[in-house]
Amino acid sequence: MGRKKRGTVRSYGKEKNFNRGGGKVGEGYDLAMRDNELFAKYYKGQGIVPEDEWEEFYATLKKTLPVTFRITGYKSQSEELLSMIKGKYFSNMLDVQVDGETIAPPKCLSWYPKELAWQLDLTRKIVRSSEPLSRLHDFLIAETECGAISRQEAVSMIPPLVMDIKSHHKILDMCASPGSKTAQLIEYMHSDCPQGELPSGYVIANDTDNKRCYLMVHQVKRLQSPCCMVVNHDGTVFPKIRTNADEHNPQFQLFDRVLCDVPCSGDGTMRKNFDVWSKWHPLQGANMHGLQLKILRRGCQILAVGGRLVYSTCSLNPAEDEAVIAEMLRSSQGAMELVDIQDMLPGLKFTKGVSSWRVMTKAGEWIESAEELPPAMKTQVKLTIFPPTPEEAEKFHLDKCIRILPHQQNTGGFFVAALQKVRHLPGSREARLEAEATAKAAEAASTAEEQAPTESEQTVKSSESVPETETAQSAAVEEATETGGDKRKAPQSGEEPKPKKQRMYGYKEDPFLFMTAEDPVWPPIRDFFGLGEDFPASLILYRSEQGKRSLYYVSQAIRDIVRCNENRIRFINMGVKTFSRSPSPLVPECDFRITQECVATLQPHVTKRLVTVNKSDAIIITSQENPFTFKLSDDTQEQLKKMSPGSTVFMFSPSEKEPSPKCEIVFCGWRGKASVRCFGSRCDRAHALMLLGEDLKEINKRVAAEKQAKLEAKKSAEQEDSALAKEGDDDGGAEEADDVKGEEGEKDNQLKEEEAKVPEDSSEGPPEDAKEDAS
Numbered sequence: 001m002g003r004k005k006r007g008t009v010r011s012y013g014k015e016k017n018f019n020r021g022g023g024k025v026g027e028g029y030d031l032a033m034r035d036n037e038l039f040a041k042y043y044k045g046q047g048i049v050p051e052d053e054w055e056e057f058y059a060t061l062k063k064t065l066p067v068t069f070r071i072t073g074y075k076s077q078s079e080e081l082l083s084m085i086k087g088k089y090f091s092n093m094l095d096v097q098v099d100g101e102t103i104a105p106p107k108c109l110s111w112y113p114k115e116l117a118w119q120l121d122l123t124r125k126i127v128r129s130s131e132p133l134s135r136l137h138d139f140l141i142a143e144t145e146c147g148a149i150s151r152q153e154a155v156s157m158i159p160p161l162v163m164d165i166k167s168h169h170k171i172l173d174m175c176a177s178p179g180s181k182t183a184q185l186i187e188y189m190h191s192d193c194p195q196g197e198l199p200s201g202y203v204i205a206n207d208t209d210n211k212r213c214y215l216m217v218h219q220v221k222r223l224q225s226p227c228c229m230v231v232n233h234d235g236t237v238f239p240k241i242r243t244n245a246d247e248h249n250p251q252f253q254l255f256d257r258v259l260c261d262v263p264c265s266g267d268g269t270m271r272k273n274f275d276v277w278s279k280w281h282p283l284q285g286a287n288m289h290g291l292q293l294k295i296l297r298r299g300c301q302i303l304a305v306g307g308r309l310v311y312s313t314c315s316l317n318p319a320e321d322e323a324v325i326a327e328m329l330r331s332s333q334g335a336m337e338l339v340d341i342q343d344m345l346p347g348l349k350f351t352k353g354v355s356s357w358r359v360m361t362k363a364g365e366w367i368e369s370a371e372e373l374p375p376a377m378k379t380q381v382k383l384t385i386f387p388p389t390p391e392e393a394e395k396f397h398l399d400k401c402i403r404i405l406p407h408q409q410n411t412g413g414f415f416v417a418a419l420q421k422v423r424h425l426p427g428s429r430e431a432r433l434e435a436e437a438t439a440k441a442a443e444a445a446s447t448a449e450e451q452a453p454t455e456s457e458q459t460v461k462s463s464e465s466v467p468e469t470e471t472a473q474s475a476a477v478e479e480a481t482e483t484g485g486d487k488r489k490a491p492q493s494g495e496e497p498k499p500k501k502q503r504m505y506g507y508k509e510d511p512f513l514f515m516t517a518e519d520p521v522w523p524p525i526r527d528f529f530g531l532g533e534d535f536p537a538s539l540i541l542y543r544s545e546q547g548k549r550s551l552y553y554v555s556q557a558i559r560d561i562v563r564c565n566e567n568r569i570r571f572i573n574m575g576v577k578t579f580s581r582s583p584s585p586l587v588p589e590c591d592f593r594i595t596q597e598c599v600a601t602l603q604p605h606v607t608k609r610l611v612t613v614n615k616s617d618a619i620i621i622t623s624q625e626n627p628f629t630f631k632l633s634d635d636t637q638e639q640l641k642k643m644s645p646g647s648t649v650f651m652f653s654p655s656e657k658e659p660s661p662k663c664e665i666v667f668c669g670w671r672g673k674a675s676v677r678c679f680g681s682r683c684d685r686a687h688a689l690m691l692l693g694e695d696l697k698e699i700n701k702r703v704a705a706e707k708q709a710k711l712e713a714k715k716s717a718e719q720e721d722s723a724l725a726k727e728g729d730d731d732g733g734a735e736e737a738d739d740v741k742g743e744e745g746e747k748d749n750q751l752k753e754e755e756a757k758v759p760e761d762s763s764e765g766p767p768e769d770a771k772e773d774a775s
């Protein structure tokens with residue numbers, strides 16, 4: 001990942017624990033405050049909630065949400081993690097009783113694939129009062145920290161699921177921060193790709209709020225994908241992505257998938273954002289309608305024909321939901337169609353989208369038609385908040401939209417619609433260029449027939465007509481320009497307005513620069529790790545010419561976007577940190593080490609610094625600080641002997657002899673003179689150990705005990721020293737240390753002294769990371 005702007009990230013109330021009630025106010029929020037008369041009147045009047053379900057609906061809205069989480073799907077380890085969660089943690093929860101009541105067992109979300117999403121009913125009280133639950137709680141926190149689990153509201157998981165993501169898709173998440181859905185999109189793109197290969201597609205995560213873009217960087221970084229980037233634009237005028245850098249003949253690409261998870265009134269989130277209760281009023285939704293429509297419209301404009309756009313809100317309000325979709329369908333004149341997504345969500349309870357609804361003034365009076373709008377409101381709201389005519393409704397099929405009501409399965413409220421683009425939007429440049437090209441092609445064909453040119457004439461003609469011929473075919477879309485079309489023809493009434501020119505004012509990111517194979521920095525890295533000539537140096541990115549301290553890896557598609565859009569797109573972040581500069585006197589041939597973030601992606605390319613380890617070695621290396629090599633198996637020692645000191649990749653693979661865990665575990669580390677070291681962060685190491693069958697709580701206890709023992713040893717050594725200093729005798733301390741450590745301790749002490757002469761893990765390894773990685 002690239003650089004983070006200092007001091008710009010806010011936590012946005014992100015909770016670190018897994019207890020129920022992630023709201024701003026908390027569980028103690030007065031139940032009486034969870035009421036709003038106008039809200040009740042408005043929604044009763046909409047007919048969205050069946051009359052006989054109203055009480056249950058309203059009562060559910062007042063309850064805090066249960067916890068839901070997903071196991072992140074594209075890592076090979078997800079199945080192993082799932083079986084561990086089910087076997088080790090959930091099975092212990094089955095008969096837990098708190099205050100005489102049996103705790104509800106974890107519930108698998110049926111509509112989420114491969115049993116990877118779960119719902120839990122955990123309150124602080126319950127977690128505290130039960131050992132199995134507190135273990136599960138600690139486990140979930142640790143796994144969330146390393147990205148193996150994502151805590152996410154159940155309904156919020158739906159939009160990416162119905163996008164039908166493939167690994168070659170060009171995907172845009174228009175309103176992406178804080179990035180929980182972006183994470184899903186990245187996961188699905190990778191899941192669709194054979195193990196060990198990178199998707200040819202990409203995910204662009206955009207948000208108009210610069211600070212919130214940085215919030216997203218953290219979320220996206222956890223997935224360690226070289227195929228995504230974070231950008232910062234107003235979604236209503238999101239710039240088209242250029243596919244070449246030729247100013248005179250610009251070409252563009254459209255997206256295969258667009259997610260518009262638009263800003264909204266959020267009245268579906270009342271169960272966690274309790275302040276929505278007091279702030280809600282009937283015009284809130286209508287006030288958001290215009291912006292939502294603009295974002296959706298731009299999304300449809302930059303969607304490729306045949307592509308799918310998913311529109312979602314966490315609001316139940318038709319003004320923000322069906323009304324926006326209806327207006328888009330109306331203005332698209334058949335170019336956009338709603339897609340039936342119900343089959344993609346087996347077992348999900350929902351209500352179908354509606355074709356009629358009502359509008360209310362802020363004071364709570366119903367307005368049945370646009371004509372009845374009070375003059376003051378005419379300037380405030382768009383007329384498109386009103387429902388479609390019966391004729392329109394018949395064409396629109398708004399019942400293909402889905403609305404999830406909180407009481408249906410104990411969730412938040414949500415709305416989702418999937419649209420398919422069947423042809424270019426009327427008035428769009430693509431449509432115009434296509435029409436022009438078709439007309440020209442027809443004209444050329446009839447002229448050709450009339451004139452029947454000689455062979456030499458034909459050659460000249462076809463070369464002259466190349467641009468038009470290309471435009472006439474599918475390349476029309478790619479070649480469309482944002483300005484070219486307008487120069488040829490003024491917009492006609494009903495045409496899409498020309499998108500505003502993007503400005504790059506205030507854009508302060510460091511540049512995104514790419515390595516070349518000729519860069520003097522590259523050959524030592526390539527040769528030291530045996531990366532092979534086919535590993536593309538051109539995909540390695542850095543942010544500053546001075547020093548090149550950190551190198552990042554991006555996919556070809558991401559690189560192409562950067563190269564062709566340098567002064568058009570406000571890039572915030574991309575790439576996975578791959579190599580980090582850490583010069584060591586012991587490794588004069590290469591100043592860089594591999595980082596944990598990219599080790600899994602890079603491992604298939606590493607031929608020289610790879611050590612395969614058995615389970616016991618993997619446990620030793622990931623759990624101990626600087627284990628001596630002699631503690632490892634003979635096979636591992638043999639491999640290490642053949643290797644010079646320096647950055648190393650360690651890998652455990654399941655085998656017949658050691659079938660469990662059923663997944664590879666790869667971690668980066670260091671081969672020292674007489675010891676090895678794991679450079680994974682504390683949570684990466686805990687995650688690896690958990691997969692290797694070690695109990696996290698036991699590990700934590702052991703680490704704490706080791707720390708305590710060290711502290712005590714240090715303290716007693718200090719006391720000893722001061723006593724000896726007084727007595728003028730300096731032999732006793734060493735004797736005591738040997739007594740405590742025994743034979744191995746003696747050997748340890750000798751070797752440690754030897755290693756101390758070569759400052760292995762301070763000057764050999766990267767000082768910063770060594771500090772950061774030490775657990």
Ligand SMILES: C[S@@+](CC[C@H](N)C(=O)[O-])C[C@H]1O[C@@H](n2cnc3c(N)ncnc32)[C@H](O)[C@@H]1O
Pocket residue numbers: 156174175176177178179180181182206207208209212233234235236261262263264295
């Ligand atoms: C509902 S939230 C998105 C949540 C996100 N998709 C997720 O799942 O984590 C809406 C986001 O839209 C952003 N936003 C508001 N107006 C926007 C605009 N004109 N263009 C792009 N993003 C916008 C907000 O900053 C906010 O982060």
